[in-house]
Amino acid sequence: MIGDIIEIRAGILRTMTTPKKRRSWAEPFKIKMVEPVFMTTREQRQKAIEEAGFNTFLLRSEDVYIDLLTDSGTSAMSDRQWAGILLGDEAYAGSRNFYNLEEAIQKYYGYKYVVPTHQGRGAEHIISRIMIKDGDYIPGNMYFTTTKLHQELAGGRFVDVIIDEAHDPDNWHPFKGNIDLDKLEALIKKVGAEKIPYVAMATAVNMAGGQPISLENLKATRELTQKYGIPIIHDMTRVAENAYMIQQNEDGYHDKSVEEIVREICDLTDGATMSAKKDPMVNIGGFLALNDEKLFDEARNMVVIYEGLHTYGGMAGRDMEALAIGIAESVQSDHIRARVGQVHYLGRRLTEDGVPVVQPIGTHGVFLNAKRFLPHLSQDKFPAQTLASEIYIDSGVRSMERGVVSAGRDAETGDHHYPELELVRLTIPRRVYTMAHMHVVEESVQAVYENRDKIKGLEMIYEPKHLRFFQARFRKLS
Numbered sequence: 001m002i003g004d005i006i007e008i009r010a011g012i013l014r015t016m017t018t019p020k021k022r023r024s025w026a027e028p029f030k031i032k033m034v035e036p037v038f039m040t041t042r043e044q045r046q047k048a049i050e051e052a053g054f055n056t057f058l059l060r061s062e063d064v065y066i067d068l069l070t071d072s073g074t075s076a077m078s079d080r081q082w083a084g085i086l087l088g089d090e091a092y093a094g095s096r097n098f099y100n101l102e103e104a105i106q107k108y109y110g111y112k113y114v115v116p117t118h119q120g121r122g123a124e125h126i127i128s129r130i131m132i133k134d135g136d137y138i139p140g141n142m143y144f145t146t147t148k149l150h151q152e153l154a155g156g157r158f159v160d161v162i163i164d165e166a167h168d169p170d171n172w173h174p175f176k177g178n179i180d181l182d183k184l185e186a187l188i189k190k191v192g193a194e195k196i197p198y199v200a201m202a203t204a205v206n207m208a209g210g211q212p213i214s215l216e217n218l219k220a221t222r223e224l225t226q227k228y229g230i231p232i233i234h235d236m237t238r239v240a241e242n243a244y245m246i247q248q249n250e251d252g253y254h255d256k257s258v259e260e261i262v263r264e265i266c267d268l269t270d271g272a273t274m275s276a277k278k279d280p281m282v283n284i285g286g287f288l289a290l291n292d293e294k295l296f297d298e299a300r301n302m303v304v305i306y307e308g309l310h311t312y313g314g315m316a317g318r319d320m321e322a323l324a325i326g327i328a329e330s331v332q333s334d335h336i337r338a339r340v341g342q343v344h345y346l347g348r349r350l351t352e353d354g355v356p357v358v359q360p361i362g363t364h365g366v367f368l369n370a371k372r373f374l375p376h377l378s379q380d381k382f383p384a385q386t387l388a389s390e391i392y393i394d395s396g397v398r399s400m401e402r403g404v405v406s407a408g409r410d411a412e413t414g415d416h417h418y419p420e421l422e423l424v425r426l427t428i429p430r431r432v433y434t435m436a437h438m439h440v441v442e443e444s445v446q447a448v449y450e451n452r453d454k455i456k457g458l459e460m461i462y463e464p465k466h467l468r469f470f471q472a473r474f475r476k477l478s
């Protein structure tokens with residue numbers, strides 16, 4: 001067992017340090033246009049975070065130097081994508097850009113039918129409404145906020161069937177996004193297959209810290225669900241990032257291209273929802289993809305009500321064109337290697353500095369373990385919220401709390417939820433920041449770490465009723 005762990009560790013480190021046959025993950029692009037950002041002084045940042053109630057969501061983006069709040073819609077489009085914007089065919093019906101998008105989805109993902117939506121949650125809404133009945137159960141490899149909400153609004157109940165390792169920030173399992181087949185089969189036996197409209201399978205599981213699922217696990221899941229006649233709906237928001245991790249760490253896939261692996265993943269599923277603001281690098285957009293003609297017909301009917309006609313679904317023609325091009329770029333091996341390589345580079349450096357980070361490093365961000373970073377602060381003093389504001393004050397780097405503030409309160413007792421994971425997320429947008437920026441982030445986290453004993457924590461002085469992490473305000477404890 002110990003041997004296994006060392007081997008797994010070695011496997012991860014190999015991914016991070018010695019990319020196959022290549023010297024480095026260096027960016028496969030050069031910079032043609034820049035967006036100036038402004039450096040601020042420590043005094044300015046101190047004032048800005050106080051005005052923002054020590055909540056990074058309430059900062060103005062002008063006051064931020066390096067913005068690692070999210071990778072959603074914040075990536076840099078290529079010159080080709082921008083050229084695609086000028087080719088927008090803004091016809092109300094039958095835009096040529098829709099057909100280009102449909103063709104890209106069929107080619108790279110292999111799904112037959114496409115319904116465009118304004119973003120990922122639009123697709124989640126439609127699939128939930130057409131597949132879930134009152135009283136149904138939807139097993140998934142960890143929840144995502146909007147996905148779970150739409151399942152519940154449609155009358156369903158989400159059941160977490162991810163492996164236990166996913167909940168442990170120090171466990172080095174290389175595929176923490178895997179589905180626990182025993183948990184899944186136990187649920188099927190308990191509630192009956194007819195109460196399970198589909199399994200919600202996410203690639204590069206966001207809430208677990210960007211952790212991949214293996215193809216071995218997906219194949220086994222497919223076998224099990226087929227036995228019971230249950231389809232798999234794929235949250236494919238970060239499928240290319242997951243495919244890259246399979247190529248690096250799963251036996252039998254080292255010589256396959258990311259493009260081939262993406263296709264193999266999709267072929268094991270029956271449909272997918274996509275937030276195109278992530279992998280395919282557009283600022284807004286998404287889609288629902290399906291293989292079943294009858295379901296597609298229902299989805300196409302419903303998109304007209306909530307999003308727009310079935311050949312634009314809430315997107316402008318130009319946005320569909322940029323998305324079609326972004327899909328092709330997202331699976332290019334040089335691109336994905338540099339994208340994940342940059343995240344792992346920052347993660348490896350912080351690990352080597354002795355900073356407590358969630359292991360293995362995920363594909364879209366580095367997650368600081370605030371419980372171990374600030375062990376002298378109880379969760380009542382909001383360690384992750386405190387840490388995010390201290391990093392901002394130190395350098396102007398904006399991160400996000402994922403801990404007790406995000407978890408909210410128990411509806412019955414009114415007490416805080418005290419989640420296992422008390423994290424600060426440093427999320428890296430695609431193609432936006434350079435290695436020098438990563439060094440600034442590293443130095444800043446290190447500087448805060450060296451002075452961690454002096455950090456006193458926060459108290460909450462304003463708490464909104466719903467999703468409090470967006471708007472809550474805090475005061476520094478003295």
Ligand SMILES: *Cc1c(COP(=O)(O)O)cnc(C)c1O
Pocket residue numbers: 072119120121122144146147202206235237274275276277278285286
């Ligand atoms: C962002 C995201 C969504 C929701 O997509 P939006 O485009 O923000 O509506 C769904 N699932 C995952 C895994 C995501 O990261």
